[in-house]
Structure formats: structure tokens, C-alpha cells
Amino acid sequence: MKTLFRALEPDDLEFLFALENDPDLWAASDVLPAPISRHALREYLRHSTASLAEAGQMRLIITGEGGQAVGTLDLYEYSALHQRAGVGITVLKSERRRGHAQVALAQLLPYAREALQLHQLYCTIADDNKASISLFEKAGFRRVGLRQEWLRSNTPTGWLDAVEMQLILRK
Numbered sequence: 422m423k424t425l426f427r428a429l430e431p432d433d434l435e436f437l438f439a440l441e442n443d444p445d446l447w448a449a450s451d452v453l454p455a456p457i458s459r460h461a462l463r464e465y466l467r468h469s470t471a472s473l474a475e476a477g478q479m480r481l482i483i484t485g486e487g488g489q490a491v492g493t494l495d496l497y498e499y500s501a502l503h504q505r506a507g508v509g510i511t512v513l514k515s516e517r518r519r520g521h522a523q524v525a526l527a528q529l530l531p532y533a534r535e536a537l538q539l540h541q542l543y544c545t546i547a548d549d550n551k552a553s554i555s556l557f558e559k560a561g562f563r564r565v566g567l568r569q570e571w572l573r574s575n576t577p578t579g580w581l582d583a584v585e586m587q588l589i590l591r592k
Contacts (some may be wrong), residue, residue: 426481426482426529428482433466437466446511477499480493483510492521492522492525493511495508496537504539506542507545508526510556522556534590543587544562563586564584567582
């Protein structure tokens with residue numbers, strides 16, 4: 422499988438518009454669930470050239486066999502002092518279970534360690550997202566904690582526990 426990740430491009434507007442406006446994905450985000458406009462995404466893309474150190478975050482596009490965008494790989498809450506960042510992966514529903522996330526995560530680890538000089542990566546995953554927990558465990562992440570009722574579910578009164586995972590990047 423030829424899955425790669427790359428920087429954002431202006432042509433990614435429609436892909437991001439579809440991804441960001443998928444209500445099924447809103448519960449995994451730390452922003453209030455609401456549709457996002459093409460204008461806001463166009464502005465985001467225009468300013469997305471800032472480095473991880475400048476912006477504290479970085480979004481990369483995961484591409485499939487033909488180079489088409491199939492998902493995103495996000496580094497967030499970057500700390501230069503502690504040399505760590507959170508990692509999140511989102512793959513289009515139609516492209517899930519095809520290995521894209523696994524390959525992208527495997528490619529991220531040496532990039533994070535060698536190019537970005539990170540000491541560790543971490544993630545927060547809803548306890549009911551067994552596929553994502555399995556993905557990160559297979560990549561070497563280990564469970565380091567459980568936050569109770571940490572994430573709001575896609576229901577008005579529902580709450581989900583969150584699994585905290587971490588990977589120390591060895592040289």
C-alpha cells in the first residue's frame with residue numbers, strides 16, 4: 422500500500438470541507454460542534470504554512486494509492502521545551518480499514534523523532550473507539566491512564582471515558 426502524508430495544499434479545500442463538516446467526527450474534536458465554512462477553511466489553508474514551532478500544531482494530509490486525500494494526521498499541543506506533541510488521525514469513512522492510518526502512523530514515528538526532534542507523542546482516544554486504540558497500540562503506544570466522562574458524545578447528555586496513550590520515541 423502506498424500511503425503517504427504531505428503538507429496541506431490549496432486544492433485540499435473541498436476535502437477538508439467534507440471532513441470538517443462530518444458530524445460523526447465532531448465528538449473527537451476539542452472545538453464546539455458546528456459546521457465550518459469554505460471561507461474559514463480557505464483562510465486556514467492560506468495561513469497553514471507556519472511551522473510546528475510557530476503554530477504549535479501541524480496538519481498533514483494522508484494520501485492513498487492514486488495520491489488522493491483520504492485523511493489527516495494532526496500534531497497538536499506541541500511543546501518545544503518538553504519535546505512532545507499530541508497526535509490525531511482522521512480517515513474518511515469510505516477509506517477506513519484499508520491500512521492508511523497504520524502506514525501514516527508508521528511513517529510519522531521516524532519523522533517525529535528525527536526531523537522534528539520529539540521525545541514523545543501522546544493521544545487521547547474515546548474508550549469506545551476500539552479500532553483507534555488498537556491502531557495506536559500496534560504502533561507501540563501504551564495506555565497510561567483513563568479519564569472518566571472526559572469527552573462529550575454525539576448525544577446531548579452522553580459522556581465517554583478517554584484513554585490516554587503515550588509513546589516514548591527511542592533513538
